[in-house]
Amino acid sequence: MILDKINKTNDIKKLSLEEKKELADEIRSYLLDVVSQNGGHLASNLGIVELTIALESIFDVSKDKIVWDVGHQCYVHKILNGRKNDFRSLRKFGGISGFPNVLESKTDAFNTGHSSTSISAAMGYASARDIYHKDYHVVAVIGDGALTGGMALEALNHVGSSGTKMIVILNDNEMSISKNIGGINLLLTKLRIRKNYTKSNRTGKRIVNHIPIVGSYLVRFVSKMKSSLKQMILPGMYFEEIGFRYLGPVDGHDIADLEDLLSKAKELDGPTLIHVITKKGKGYSYAEENPDKFHGVSKFDLATGKAVKFKSDDYSKVFGSTLVSLAKRYKKIVAITAAMKDGTGLSEFAKTFPNRFFDVGIAEQHALTFAAGLSRAGMIPFISIYSSFYQRGYDQVIHDICLQNLHVVMCVDRAGIVGNDGATHQGMFDLAFFRLVPNLTIMAPRDFKQLELMMNFATKYDGPIVIRYPRGGEKMIPYSPSTIQLGRAEVLQSGNDLTIITIGNSVYKGYVIQERLKQKNISCELIDCRFLKPLDKKTIVNSIQKTKNLIVIEDGTIVGGLCTAVKELIIEKNIDCLSSFYAYPDHFIEHGSVDELEKKYKQDISFIYKDVLRKFFHKKNV
Numbered sequence: 055m056i057l058d059k060i061n062k063t064n065d066i067k068k069l070s071l072e073e074k075k076e077l078a079d080e081i082r083s084y085l086l087d088v089v090s091q092n093g094g095h096l097a098s099n100l101g102i103v104e105l106t107i108a109l110e111s112i113f114d115v116s117k118d119k120i121v122w123d124v125g126h127q128c129y130v131h132k133i134l135n136g137r138k139n140d141f142r143s144l145r146k147f148g149g150i151s152g153f154p155n156v157l158e159s160k161t162d163a164f165n166t167g168h169s170s171t172s173i174s175a176a177m178g179y180a181s182a183r184d185i186y187h188k189d190y191h192v193v194a195v196i197g198d199g200a201l202t203g204g205m206a207l208e209a210l211n212h213v214g215s216s217g218t219k220m221i222v223i224l225n226d227n228e229m230s231i232s233k234n235i236g237g238i239n240l241l242l243t244k245l246r247i248r249k250n251y252t253k254s255n256r257t258g259k260r261i262v263n264h265i266p267i268v269g270s271y272l273v274r275f276v277s278k279m280k281s282s283l284k285q286m287i288l289p290g291m292y293f294e295e296i297g298f299r300y301l302g303p304v305d306g307h308d309i310a311d312l313e314d315l316l317s318k319a320k321e322l323d324g325p326t327l328i329h330v331i332t333k334k335g336k337g338y339s340y341a342e343e344n345p346d347k348f349h350g351v352s353k354f355d356l357a358t359g360k361a362v363k364f365k366s367d368d369y370s371k372v373f374g375s376t377l378v379s380l381a382k383r384y385k386k387i388v389a390i391t392a393a394m395k396d397g398t399g400l401s402e403f404a405k406t407f408p409n410r411f412f413d414v415g416i417a418e419q420h421a422l423t424f425a426a427g428l429s430r431a432g433m434i435p436f437i438s439i440y441s442s443f444y445q446r447g448y449d450q451v452i453h454d455i456c457l458q459n460l461h462v463v464m465c466v467d468r469a470g471i472v473g474n475d476g477a478t479h480q481g482m483f484d485l486a487f488f489r490l491v492p493n494l495t496i497m498a499p500r501d502f503k504q505l506e507l508m509m510n511f512a513t514k515y516d517g518p519i520v521i522r523y524p525r526g527g528e529k530m531i532p533y534s535p536s537t538i539q540l541g542r543a544e545v546l547q548s549g550n551d552l553t554i555i556t557i558g559n560s561v562y563k564g565y566v567i568q569e570r571l572k573q574k575n576i577s578c579e580l581i582d583c584r585f586l587k588p589l590d591k592k593t594i595v596n597s598i599q600k601t602k603n604l605i606v607i608e609d610g611t612i613v614g615g616l617c618t619a620v621k622e623l624i625i626e627k628n629i630d631c632l633s634s635f636y637a638y639p640d641h642f643i644e645h646g647s648v649d650e651l652e653k654k655y656k657q658d659i660s661f662i663y664k665d666v667l668r669k670f671f672h673k674k675n676v
């Protein structure tokens with residue numbers, strides 16, 4: 055096995071071209087083997103094997119800086135840089151991360167996970183290098199999807215005009231998670247056929263030259279027109295116009311061609327953009343045919359390409375189908391996604407209402423202000439974004455939506471702990487950061503039925519409103535949700551000994567704890583807040599004043615969300631009570647399964663139950 059020769063950074067440089075080709079096959083098998091077991095980002099990594107081999111053959115990642123955009127395609131890099139054996143622990147609790155991580159290896163130049171940051175970070179490295187007169191190369195590797203993100207375009211704008219020496223590798227596979235969309239994609243489509251243009255240009259010249267008398271004049275005339283023609287016909291000029299030297303397109307699966315171009319680019323001064331064409335899912339037929347389905351996978355059977363676990367309904371699906379039925383009744387409803395049509399459950403909506411569906415690309419900021427504009431014009435926009443990606447659109451929520459008090463329904467998918475994607479993707483902060491925003495109403499459903507009711511409520515509600523729900527399915531509790539009233543909590547269970555305050559998927563934990571405490575003759579009052587904002591202060595205060603004992607359980611950070619809201623209330627009303635708050639600490643939460651992370655951070659039902667017995671009821675042997 056050639057892979058046996060790869061143990062540390064730069065071992066790749068010792069291989070011949072033939073060995074590298076063999077290595078590419080072996081790496082693909084290894085990727086398939088591990089990702090089919092552990093889950094992860096498959097298709098993007100299969101597509102970038104040769105490009106990574108070529109890059110790390112030409113550059114020296116022990117000193118040169120390669121910044122991987124999004125970072126989901128860094129598996130090959132990890133295998134080549136000291137983590138070949140650890141790769142089996144990919145995304146597992148205590149194992150290596152599915153994204154670049156500077157703490158894992160010096161060869162991971164920058165932590166990524168969210169899209170479109172690589173060119174900015176690389177520009178930082180390049181500028182610092184120049185200030186200190188240091189000597190290293192800087193490369194940003196960015197996909198055609200990530201290039202649609204505003205930050206990437208802002209960074210191109212900066213780098214192009216700066217004249218700074220750095221390389222941007224555009225890994226163009228025509229796919230974001232779904233098919234890539236938008237004007238940038240149109241530009242790239244023209245660039246992809248540039249090779250054909252060059253060939254036909256040469257043929258054209260030969261033909262014109264043979265036209266008697268005027269032939270050679272025509273060729274001279276055409277040559278004079280070349281630069282303006284080039285501008286019209288060769289869209290690579292777009293990058294050149296903004297200050298980049300454009301090289302390519304080059305076949306991203308031909309190691310020799312790639313190495314050739316990369317070594318030339320290495321010698322050039324100023325900003326260079328290399329356009330590399332790759333095939334997402336390369337080498338595994340199921341992934342080549344359905345790159346979107348194999349973008350991010352959970353455990354699957356290699357022989358059939360089918361998921362091992364049957365996928366039952368999840369919140370995203372329920373959101374999607376509910377929105378379709380609402381949109382049939384309310385013609386003003388439109389749906390927006392930022393490149394996450396499938397993930398957010400909007401595929402059915404897109405098919406049913408193509409004119410009322412907008413995929414804006416990886417552009418959360420634009421998506422939110424676009425929703426604000428739609429709302430001003432009388433539409434009812436539903437926008438669904440993952441919790442951690444809302445972080446990018448915070449000012450748009452505040453300045454464009456809430457300041458004008460606009461009716462925009464902001465659905466927050468993947469809220470709370472999401473698991474194996476780790477720190478960049480945990481939906482820890484949304485309750486906290488949304489709570490600060492004036493005019494904003496915030497809800498969280500405890501099950502599918504309540505999500506439907508909340509979506510109904512949000513359709514008729516006239517103002518900015520958030521509905522947050524977790525990744526995955528519902529956990530059933532035996533209380534069917536009742537009508538939603540603005541700012542009204544639901545008391546699910548009356549009791550005298552302990553008040554349990556919860557919201558969203560944490561209601562389930564509260565319910566199970568309450569049931570267990572009942573066995574010990576402890577009677578709990580279980581409150582589903584439903585609204586974080588406006589908070590039902592009256593119901594909460596009445597309950598705490600009755601029981602004098604309080605716990606709050608929340609799937610998010612301990613800072614700023616429900617726990618903080620209840621603490622503020624206790625102080626405001628000067629309530630004397632014993633209290634305990636269960637939420638994630640003020641840390642970034644690493645990767646692992648939800649169960650493992652809950653245990654580590656003492657958020658699991660067993661821990662909370664025992665803790666409550668100890669703290670409130672002095673019972674030890676439980």
Ligand SMILES: Cc1ncc(C[n+]2csc(CCOP(=O)(O)OP(=O)(O)O)c2C)c(N)n1
Pocket residue numbers: 098124126127167168169196197198199200201225227229230231334392393394416418443446
């Ligand atoms: C800000 C942000 N929004 C959405 C995502 C989700 N996401 C991860 S990868 C991806 C598509 C990236 O496409 P591209 O850059 O072309 O890379 P490819 O997977 O095709 O190689 C998206 C939308 C993200 N990581 N960050």
